[in-house]
Amino acid sequence: MIDPRFLQENLEFVKKKTSERGVEIDFEDITRINEERKRIIRMVEKLEHQRNIGSKKVGELKRQGNDEEAEKLQAGLRDISEKIKELDTKRAQVEEESKSNLLNIPNIPDETVPVGQDDSENVEVKSWGNPRKFNFKFKDHIEIGKSLDILDLERAAKIAGSRFALYKGQGARIDRALINFMIDVHTTEHGYTEVLPPFMAHRESFIGTGNLPKFEHELFRVAETDMYLIPTAEVPVTNIHREETLSEGDLPKKYVAYTPCFRKEAGSYGKDVHGIMRQHQFNKVELVKFVTPENSYDELETLTNDAARILELLKIPYRVVVLCTGEMGFSSAKTYDLEVWVPSENRYREISSCSNFEDFQARRANIRYRKKNSGKPKYVHTLNGSGLAIGRTVIAILENFQSPDGSVTIPEVLVSYMGGEERISPP
RNA sequence: GGAGAGGUGGCCGAGCGGCUGAAGGCACUCGCCUGCUAAGCGAGUAGGGGGAUUAAACCCUCUCGUGGGUUCGAAUCCCACCCUCUCCGCCA
Numbered sequence: 001m002i003d004p005r006f007l008q009e010n011l012e013f014v015k016k017k018t019s020e021r022g023v024e025i026d027f028e029d030i031t032r033i034n035e036e037r038k039r040i041i042r043m044v045e046k047l048e049h050q051r052n053i054g055s056k057k058v059g060e061l062k063r064q065g066n067d068e069e070a071e072k073l074q075a076g077l078r079d080i081s082e083k084i085k086e087l088d089t090k091r092a093q094v095e096e097e098s099k100s101n102l103l104n105i106p107n108i109p110d111e112t113v114p115v116g117q118d119d120s121e122n123v124e125v126k127s128w129g130n131p132r133k134f135n136f137k138f139k140d141h142i143e144i145g146k147s148l149d150i151l152d153l154e155r156a157a158k159i160a161g162s163r164f165a166l167y168k169g170q171g172a173r174i175d176r177a178l179i180n181f182m183i184d185v186h187t188t189e190h191g192y193t194e195v196l197p198p199f200m201a202h203r204e205s206f207i208g209t210g211n212l213p214k215f216e217h218e219l220f221r222v223a224e225t226d227m228y229l230i231p232t233a234e235v236p237v238t239n240i241h242r243e244e245t246l247s248e249g250d251l252p253k254k255y256v257a258y259t260p261c262f263r264k265e266a267g268s269y270g271k272d273v274h275g276i277m278r279q280h281q282f283n284k285v286e287l288v289k290f291v292t293p294e295n296s297y298d299e300l301e302t303l304t305n306d307a308a309r310i311l312e313l314l315k316i317p318y319r320v321v322v323l324c325t326g327e328m329g330f331s332s333a334k335t336y337d338l339e340v341w342v343p344s345e346n347r348y349r350e351i352s353s354c355s356n357f358e359d360f361q362a363r364r365a366n367i368r369y370r371k372k373n374s375g376k377p378k379y380v381h382t383l384n385g386s387g388l389a390i391g392r393t394v395i396a397i398l399e400n401f402q403s404p405d406g407s408v409t410i411p412e413v414l415v416s417y418m419g420g421e422e423r424i425s426p427p
Numbered sequence: 428g429g430a431g432a433g434g435u436g437g438c439c440g441a442g443c444g445g446c447u448g449a450a451g452g453c454a455c456u457c458g459c460c461u462g463c464u465a466a467g468c469g470a471g472u473a474g475g476g477g478g479a480u481u482a483a484a485c486c487c488u489c490u491c492g493u494g495g496g497u498u499c500g501a502a503u504c505c506c507a508c509c510c511u512c513u514c515c516g517c518c519a
Contacts, residue, residue, distance in 0.1 A: 038476095038477065038478095041476070041477050041478095041488085042477065042478075044477095044488085045476090045477060045478090045487060045488045045489085046488095048487085048488060048489085049488070051499075052487095052500085054499065054500090055445075055498095055499050055500040056445070056446090056500085057499090058445080058499050058500070059444095059445040059446085059499090060445085060446095062445085063446095070499080071499090073499070074498095074499040074500095075499085076499085077499040077500080078498090078499065080499085081498085081499070081500090095476095244437095245437060245473095245474095246437095247437075247455095368474095370437070370455095376474090377437090377473095377474080
């Protein structure tokens with residue numbers, strides 16, 4: 001949520017910024033409702049003031065034993081209370097409307113974010129390693145998975161329908177190995193605290209991160225409850241500190257979590273229908289930070305580097321792009337995508353998305369911190385990034401490290417996690 | 428799922444329907460004191476919203492798990508829900 005006061009004082013600026021995202025919002029309507037809200041509040045509070053003074057007087061009179069006067073006063077106060085009650089329902093309506101307006105406004109992009117409409121206007125800021133040149137006819141991850149007997153998409157469909165995977169043998173093991181490897185690196189070398197959160201969360205948590213109310217269609221709702229399956233660990237982990245006031249000395253807080261992620265992928269039909277690129281369920285290791293506003297952009301850089309480090313250890317070529325305004329997620333102020341080289345597609349594909357949300361989520365989830373020496377609590381800045389998406393890492397390994405004989409070489413850092421196996425060979 | 432206990436400020440904890448936005452403690456901040464540290468002494472420290480102001484000081488209002496109700500007036504009484512703890516049952 002953006003700062004309501006900032007919105008009113010910088011209406012034109014906000015208008016410009018949201019339109020750069022490709023979002024059109026009726027700010028006139030929002031302003032109108034906000035004015036109406038303030039008007040009603042003023043009226044209610046005036047009446048409440050009268051009532052409070054009157055009530056106090058009633059108390060005094062009664063103590064003096066002057067019941068006659070007290071009762072006279074009470075009659076008048078009764079009317080005031082009635083009026084307050086009426087106005088209160090109106091107030092509740094208007095406040096809800098106003099709140100819902102605010103919840104549907106996306107975050108303001110940081111000034112360093114390139115303005116653009118689609119991914120062609122993302123800007124590459126770094127690339128690492130060189131895409132491999134194959135001197136044999138290489139396969140895509142689906143063929144490799146099938147020939148190594150580690151990936152069975154047909155049977156997965158039998159179990160749950162399309163967009164699910166059944167990993168087998170070394171396939172299942174490499175997925176698990178990657179989870180452990182990534183968590184170990186982030187905890188022991190990057191200073192993150194490991195957490196294992198709930199894989200579902202209720203509505204409030206999803207509002208906190210910005211997934212609700214706007215993006216319900218992307219989520220699996222658990223029938224007959226107000227819970228949803230998480231689309232990313234960002235949701236439960238960011239909400240660890242919902243409604244809390246942290247102290248400045250506790251910051252930054254850094255968490256790493258493995259969770260499966262569940263996404264409807266509605267509207268993406270026709271995209272990535274083959275293989276495991278885009279699934280209803282996939283594993284991911286997620287990094288989440290709570291930091292002070294002063295250094296959130298530095299923290300975004302290190303967060304991105306922390307994620308990228310995994311790819312460097314695995315020796316998978318990647319690049320980093322800054323998402324342009326039109327490509328960024330609803331809650332983000334600035335996002336770097338890490339993209340790995342996928343030979344079968346002859347291009348880079350997203351494997352991690354690292355964002356600074358500034359105080360957008362913190363305001364929604366009411367996550368604040370108190371400065372050491374002074375006064376008012378302020379909102380923290382939240383950040384998160386995949387560190388990394390496991391399924392897509394599997395794709396990258398299978399395709400980038402395949403050999404002419406059909407086997408796949410296990411990255412060196414992963415060997416110990418694979419029980420010493422150095423390659424996966426056809427059965 | 429059944430029975431009981433309980434949810435109060437950054438934390439712990441007291442609280443008769445009106446003088447309680449809330450005792451007391453802890454923590455923190457500032458000052459004093461001490462050669463330093465510890466201790467001691469004194470003062471201060473909740474949040475949201477609405478208004479005034481160049482800004483702060485200031486004024487009003489709401490907030491004691493959440494939402495309703497009773498009442499002139501609710502932390503306090505009533506109802507519903509949520510959560511936590513203890514015991515029982517069931518279960519990975």
